[in-house]
Amino acid sequence: MIGFIGGGNMAEALIKGIRGTASKDIYVSEPNEQRRLYLKTTYGVDTTGNNMELAASSDIIVIAVKPQVISALADEFSGTDLSKKTIVSIAAGVSISNLRQAFRTETVIRVMPNTPALVLKGMSVISAAEGISPETIDKIDAIFSSIGEILHLPEAHMDAVTAVSGSGPAFISFFVQGMIEGGIALGLDGQTASALAIQTLAGTSELLASHSPEAIIKMVSSPGGTTVAGLKVMQDRDAAGLIADVLRAAAIRSAELNIKLKGQ
Structure with missing residues (x-):
């Protein structure tokens, strides 16, 4: 199960892309009830307003919220064991090391997608923490390949990536x-x-x-x-x-x- 925390534009682009592939198991946690209804009726995905419920049901958790929200999100999960989950963050400006500390898991992947993902013509740059299995990387590649092209780069290049393809x-x-x-x-x-x-x-x-x-x-x-x-x-x-x-x-x-x- 792929879970999205946040149901905004980029999450919607990913949902749209994934729905066009073999994977259909998608769960979205979104606080806005109208937005939940829209995503459910438009894409047929399961939705919830409860982040804990989503985390319990998902193997891959895509954090698709504003960077400023992540501290509060980390506090919400402070008593939850996420060590068996794969955390994928598309939030700009939050490093892999900070994400690992915040969510107490080693399996963290940082991705910088861009706005053309909305028309499935995006460019996504993927930086994975050390020690993540090739099988897990393949799953993340499949998710982001569904919205355009992908590229793997060390995290040290993320500021340049943000400038060139993000902005x-x-x-x-x-x-x-x-x-x-x-x-x-x-x-x-x-x-x-x-x-x-x-x-x-x-x-x-x-x-x-x-x-x-x-x-x-x-x-x-x-x-x-x-x-x-x-x-x-x-x-x-x-x-x-x-x-x-x-x-x-x-x-x-x-x-x-x-x-x-x-x-x-």
Whole structure:
């Protein structure tokens, strides 16, 4: 049984993905009654408002709550033996060592998924505590493969991962928003500018699956042409350096947010 503590957007994305695979045994603990009803009627999963009840019935417990809630959650489980459970946390900023201490179990896996998981096109980076069996890792891989691509990396890379793929959808959307606004400034109506920018993003994303960014830039650029004129503005204003600074700021903030749980 896979149990989710928290029934928000990311939990829903995972439920949707898992329901499309062979695994059907899903249990969700969610305090909001309306949200429980929605998940039960939409996906046919069992729901509860009791975290202890969920933990007792689940082999894998996915912690899908805000990082600030985890200390209270750890307090709730203070008298519960979770040593035979696999704890999977998708909460940003909570380290494996802190999770191990908080829930008194060695079997902890930390995962950073991202928002495109909502359309089953996510990127999830998995970091497992030492000593976890290959069989357990395979089960976690299957869960997160159901919402997109997965990658295994040491936990030391999680701040960089958070910057690139965790925050990345917002940064990419900011750029697309700028293209839309730029198109409007050039005389296009909003609907047309939006359609052009979004489809260009979607098509380029497909191209990037088989071509490097450099190759696509070369494909689109003709000597003395329009693309070269636009790229020159980017180069003159060091757009690549700006992007690097954006990612650096996000990674630094991720490190600052490394949440220390109560009693640690």
